[in-house]
Structure formats: C-alpha cells, structure tokens
Amino acid sequence: MLIFESALFSVSQGWLTGWKVKDKTSGAITVPNAVLKSQIGLVWIQVRKTKKHLSLDSAQSEDLLFFSFAKAVRDPSGSDGKLWTSLQPDILADLIISEANKTVNDPFHKPSWW
Incomplete structure (x- = not known):
C-alpha cells in the first residue's frame, strides 16, 4: 500500500513485504x-x-515524517539517518511536528537538520 509520495520518493508498506x-x-x-x-x-x-x-497541519507533519524517513532509509549515514537512529521516538515526533509547523507559516522553511 502506498503511504506517501513526493516528486523524489514514494514510501509503501505491505503486510508481507514490509516497508x-x-x-x-x-x-x-x-x-x-x-x-x-x-x-x-x-x-x-x-x-x-x-x-x-x-500539529498546525497534521497532513504536513505526516508528509515531513515520511520524507525524512525516506531520506534516512536511502542514506542512513546522512543527517536524517542520524536523527532517526539517535533520537527517541517521542523526541523525534516532537521535532518533526515542530518543523512541520514552521513550514505551515513559511513554505520555504527547511527543517533545521537539512
């Protein structure tokens, strides 16, 4: 099942195939x-x-979540990969929501770890 799609990545999850x-x-x-x-x-x-x-816009938060996840999967040693492997889930969720909220107010804002 397709979970997320952007111009650069798609993220899918299947019951038997996984992420x-x-x-x-x-x-x-x-x-x-x-x-x-x-x-x-x-x-x-x-x-x-x-x-x-x-979240100011929950769809925006989920989009940022999956875009960052896709970047982490593609390059585990990159900035997103390091975030995903070093932060606790609740801290990572807070960070993603906070950065997504900033993009709601400023569409050109890029997350601080990019």
Missing part, C-alpha cells in the same frame, strides 16, 4: 534496516494520533 522506499530519480528500491523499521512505527503513531493535537 519500502523508492527513489524516483534512480528507480532504486530500498528496505529500511531494523532500527528504522522500529522507529517508523513508533514515530508515525505519535505524529498521527498521540501528538496530532500539536
């Missing part, structure tokens, strides 16, 4: 490592439900 990230520029499909698989489930539930009330 997959497709890089649209190269066509490469990458499967997240065990840490990222665990993190996405824990962070997504917080952004989508537990902390949804903190």
Whole structure:
C-alpha cells in the first residue's frame, strides 16, 4: 500500500513485504534496516494520533515524517539517518511536528537538520 509520495520518493508498506522506499530519480528500491523499521512505527503513531493535537497541519507533519524517513532509509549515514537512529521516538515526533509547523507559516522553511 502506498503511504506517501513526493516528486523524489514514494514510501509503501505491505503486510508481507514490509516497508519500502523508492527513489524516483534512480528507480532504486530500498528496505529500511531494523532500527528504522522500529522507529517508523513508533514515530508515525505519535505524529498521527498521540501528538496530532500539536500539529498546525497534521497532513504536513505526516508528509515531513515520511520524507525524512525516506531520506534516512536511502542514506542512513546522512543527517536524517542520524536523527532517526539517535533520537527517541517521542523526541523525534516532537521535532518533526515542530518543523512541520514552521513550514505551515513559511513554505520555504527547511527543517533545521537539512
């Protein structure tokens, strides 16, 4: 099932196939490592439900969540990969929501870790 799609990435999840990230520029499909698989489930539930009330635009928060996740899967040693592997899920959810809220007010805002 397709969960997220942007001009650069698509993120899908299947019952039997698990998480997959497709890089649209190269066509490469990458499967997240065990840490990222665990993190996405824990962070997504917080952004989508537990902390949804903190979002100015919950769809924007989820879009940023999946875009950052896709970048982390494609390059685990990059800035997004380091965030996803080093922060606790609740802290990462707060950071994503905070950065998404900034983009609601300023469409040209880029998250601080980019």
